[in-house]
Amino acid sequence: MTTITLEHVSKTFEQWVGEEPAQVKAVDDVSLKIVSGDVLAILGPSGCGKSTLLRIVAGLTAPDEGEVLYDNVPLRDIPWRDRGVGMVFQDSALMPHWEAGKSVGFFLWLRKREHEVPARVSRISQITGFGLDQLLGKRPAHLSGGEQQRVAIARALTRDPRVFLFDEPFSNLDAKLRTAARVELKRLLQEFPVTSIYVTHDQHEATALAHRIAVMREGRLVQVGTYNQLYSNPRNLFVATFIGTPAINLFEGFAVEAHWRGENFGGFRIRSDLDDGTRVILGVRPEHVLLRDGGVQAIVEEVIPYYAERFQLVQVRAGRERWQLLAPMERSIRPGDTCCCALDESGLLFFDRKTGLRIG
Numbered sequence: 001m002t003t004i005t006l007e008h009v010s011k012t013f014e015q016w017v018g019e020e021p022a023q024v025k026a027v028d029d030v031s032l033k034i035v036s037g038d039v040l041a042i043l044g045p046s047g048c049g050k051s052t053l054l055r056i057v058a059g060l061t062a063p064d065e066g067e068v069l070y071d072n073v074p075l076r077d078i079p080w081r082d083r084g085v086g087m088v089f090q091d092s093a094l095m096p097h098w099e100a101g102k103s104v105g106f107f108l109w110l111r112k113r114e115h116e117v118p119a120r121v122s123r124i125s126q127i128t129g130f131g132l133d134q135l136l137g138k139r140p141a142h143l144s145g146g147e148q149q150r151v152a153i154a155r156a157l158t159r160d161p162r163v164f165l166f167d168e169p170f171s172n173l174d175a176k177l178r179t180a181a182r183v184e185l186k187r188l189l190q191e192f193p194v195t196s197i198y199v200t201h202d203q204h205e206a207t208a209l210a211h212r213i214a215v216m217r218e219g220r221l222v223q224v225g226t227y228n229q230l231y232s233n234p235r236n237l238f239v240a241t242f243i244g245t246p247a248i249n250l251f252e253g254f255a256v257e258a259h260w261r262g263e264n265f266g267g268f269r270i271r272s273d274l275d276d277g278t279r280v281i282l283g284v285r286p287e288h289v290l291l292r293d294g295g296v297q298a299i300v301e302e303v304i305p306y307y308a309e310r311f312q313l314v315q316v317r318a319g320r321e322r323w324q325l326l327a328p329m330e331r332s333i334r335p336g337d338t339c340c341c342a343l344d345e346s347g348l349l350f351f352d353r354k355t356g357l358r359i360g
Helices: 050-058 100-110 114-128 145-157 175-191 203-209 227-232 237-242
Strands: 004-017 020-034 039-043 065-070 085-088 163-167 195-200 212-217 220-225 249-256 259-262 266-269 279-284 289-306 311-318 321-328 338-343 348-352
Touching: 004 050, 020 050, 020 065, 020 220, 039 050, 039 203, 050 163, 050 195, 085 145, 100 145, 145 175, 175 203, 195 203, 203 212, 203 227, 212 227, 212 237, 220 227, 220 237, 237 279, 237 348, 249 321, 259 279, 289 321, 311 338
Parallel strands: 039 195, 039 212, 085 163, 163 195
Antiparallel strands: 004 020, 004 065, 212 220, 249 259, 249 279, 259 266, 279 348, 289 311, 289 338, 311 321
């Protein structure tokens, strides 16, 4: 296995805006370390630089600045055949005129090790629970999207990869197939512990597969940690709003004598060095909004049941503000009802209105 290190990596592309060329920084001064055997998900909105960063790690795109190292050796100094990169793309990238078996075994065939293919395919089929061996005689045109990606993953595994890279491999699959494919891939990563980077915009996918998550925005890494760390302790407003389903509630307010005050809620302690009148946003997850007598009176606007999770997502309004809370399925609550809400102080997050950074 391999430890991947990125040292101040940057990449700029030229993009035409109207009739004028413009410099767009797709990756901006990224430093990161993925230890041997770790699975890291790179999560962020479309256009944030995730795929460009992955291509730089793979050696497919050269950075303008900075260095990528495999086990402390610069990637540019490692011959292509010795890099050991297995990569799975969004569209599977299978040779259209080859049967799946040839795609899966091509790497070993080049090294005169084709006799190893049946055992490897049998082991992958056993781990994942689907009949990979039944797909090997078919060409990509005769395989479903899910089957193509399974073949692509098997092809990458037969390379004995040092590094496993995924560029949104399941984004074209429907929800049911994506769930099944995630489970299968999780089993494979446990059986073949390879240093892996998984690019996605789906936080459920990142949570299911990765040990850690790196959140990107506009070419920069804004926070790296476990899902629980990102969810409970976000460094800034972007991470707080990007991570978590249902979304975090946000309330505009300001500092008054080391306390936060807003339109409906207030009296919560914050940092004492903030000038009175400093604009501060209060963030609170729906599970930290409590239905409690004596709280702020609000009108129920919408109730969405989550039967499997055994809760109701309730949207309420008071004055100009709207927020969401979770209520047990057993509680009778309907649109038009009046309820009383309070905030659990242990779950409050404060952010500077101007910079978006977290404050105490």
